[in-house]
Amino acid sequence: MQLQQLQYFVAVAETRHFTRAAELVHVAQPSLSQQIKALERELGADLFLRARGNITLTDAGEALLPLARRILADADTARQEVQELVQLRRGRVRLGATPSLCTGLLPDVLRAFHDRYPGIRLLIEEGGSHDLVRELARGALDLALIVLPLPPSSPALTTLEVLREDLVVVSSPEAPAPGHGGRVVRIADLASERLVMFRHGYDLRELTVAACRAEGFEPDFAVEGGEMDAVLGFVRAGLGVAVVPRMVATRAGLSLRVTPLARPGLHRTIALAHRTDVAPPRAARELQRMLRQR
Numbered sequence: 001m002q003l004q005q006l007q008y009f010v011a012v013a014e015t016r017h018f019t020r021a022a023e024l025v026h027v028a029q030p031s032l033s034q035q036i037k038a039l040e041r042e043l044g045a046d047l048f049l050r051a052r053g054n055i056t057l058t059d060a061g062e063a064l065l066p067l068a069r070r071i072l073a074d075a076d077t078a079r080q081e082v083q084e085l086v087q088l089r090r091g092r093v094r095l096g097a098t099p100s101l102c103t104g105l106l107p108d109v110l111r112a113f114h115d116r117y118p119g120i121r122l123l124i125e126e127g128g129s130h131d132l133v134r135e136l137a138r139g140a141l142d143l144a145l146i147v148l149p150l151p152p153s154s155p156a157l158t159t160l161e162v163l164r165e166d167l168v169v170v171s172s173p174e175a176p177a178p179g180h181g182g183r184v185v186r187i188a189d190l191a192s193e194r195l196v197m198f199r200h201g202y203d204l205r206e207l208t209v210a211a212c213r214a215e216g217f218e219p220d221f222a223v224e225g226g227e228m229d230a231v232l233g234f235v236r237a238g239l240g241v242a243v244v245p246r247m248v249a250t251r252a253g254l255s256l257r258v259t260p261l262a263r264p265g266l267h268r269t270i271a272l273a274h275r276t277d278v279a280p281p282r283a284a285r286e287l288q289r290m291l292r293q294r
Contacts, residue, residue: 004035005035009065010065011024012055017055047060048061088120091120093121094125095145096135097145099127100245101270104247125141142274146270147270148161148268150273159271161270164267165245166266167246167267168260172235172236172237172256177257183259184261185260193241194241195242196224199226204243204244211266222239228248
């Protein structure tokens, strides 16, 4: 008994027509009929009552139909499981992330993923959340780590919160401490500081500028337009202070002074996103699981 024969049998049983069944399984009708006859010989029973214009199942056919459907479903499941295992031995994952997350969150997770699945290529795209949402929408990424909330005009995305992170103020240890040297910095204290600011489209830029405006002042930029590494470098050089995620500041080590923001402070929520209408491939789902369990 062959899976192909069972597939042909189920097609005839469901269409009650040999020609339409042959079209359904993309085979010539004589070949389909021959395989059905071979299956009947092997089973020792007729499966169909063949009358002009009327194909019906025999008792043997009725008994075989649910079993055949189950066998074909199990075979399909087995095929999918093996393919998914193969995907974890080779393939790729296209992951988008903001530059601050590439600096802070991703290195340890990606190292663990690579150690477990060395055959999977990791393609990382850095960008602001708005840019990453566009890349997800056009199918250029499997997953993206983005900052919530999503832009109002975002496409249909499924998001899962993975991290809520405090923002802190970083400054050069050789420069005067921000906030008049206190243990914390108020947003209002930034009015007397020169800021090193990220480029347009950066979530951290928008969040910081909005917080300053809520306190009634426009921030004074010493330098603007950089990515994360550039911003940290400019702060180390004493050009100004910057508001960055705590995880990034911690990784920067002793080369920067880190001062918390006074309550309620500033926070950002990080989520994993993928297109709602397209399930991520198996390797991407495994990376998603590891990011959630980091």
